[in-house]
Amino acid sequence: MKKALITASLGLALFLPQAEAQLFDFSYTDAAHGITLSGTINGVLEADNNTVAVTSFQDVAFNGAAGTPTSLIYNADHIFSTLYPTRDPIQPGFPDSTTPLVTLNGSYMNLAACVDAQCLDGFFFLNGNSLASMFFPAYMAGPSYGQTMDSYVQAGWQMSAVPIPGSVWMLISGCVGILGVNRRKQQG
Known part of the structure; x- marks a missing residue:
């Protein structure tokens, strides 16, 4: 027996x-500017075990209060080149993926989470080798998420897989x- x-x-x-994890808890804190953003990312962990292709967000909170839903998720390079094709075309040498990507360690962030189709509200994370972060790494946000354009602080990014039995x-x-x-x- x-x-x-x-x-x-x-x-x-x-x-x-x-x-494999499909859900990832995240938080971003920039104490110097009074920013705390947290929630859950739905996404797929890629082969490098660091990059996550983002498909949606759940339960986003800004400074402890429930955030406005961000149902439109974009790759920041793609959204800038679509909204402003003559000013921000995708340049040779930059990734041309349309998939919004973040990394567990925060080293590469190419994400636009928008409340509206023009991306006038929502939040952006820009860091690493991307057209959108060419000038400086940034956390940019519309009125629902702090109306700010601050430098992205990688040390403030925390992300981990939600254990799935x-x-x-x-x-x-x-x-x-x-x-x-x-x-x-x-x-x-």
Whole structure:
């Protein structure tokens, strides 16, 4: 019985796919300018285990209060070149992805989270090798998020994966196995 239980558990562990985080808690604090932004990012962790392709935000808060929903998420380079094609065309040598990207460690930020289609409200994070951050790394925000254009402070960025239980079936099978062993002992 023990061999069968061990074999079944090992088989399940190898068979079940590993769960990857799709949710990431983030916070950005710039104490010098009185900015605290936090929430949850829905996204996909890329192969480098640092870059996250952002698809949406949940529960965004600005300075402790619920933030205005930012349902329009863009790559900042793409939004600038779309809104201002003659002033800000995508330049050779810069990434030309249209996917909004952030990194867990904050070293690359190319994100525009907009409340409206013109991006007059919302927030932008710009840092790293991107057209949007060519002049300086910045946190820019509309009226709902502090109406500011400050330097981005990488040390103020915190982001981590929200744990997703990938071994629920393993736990259930272990419990069933333990119950089976206990029942067998009681009968014997």
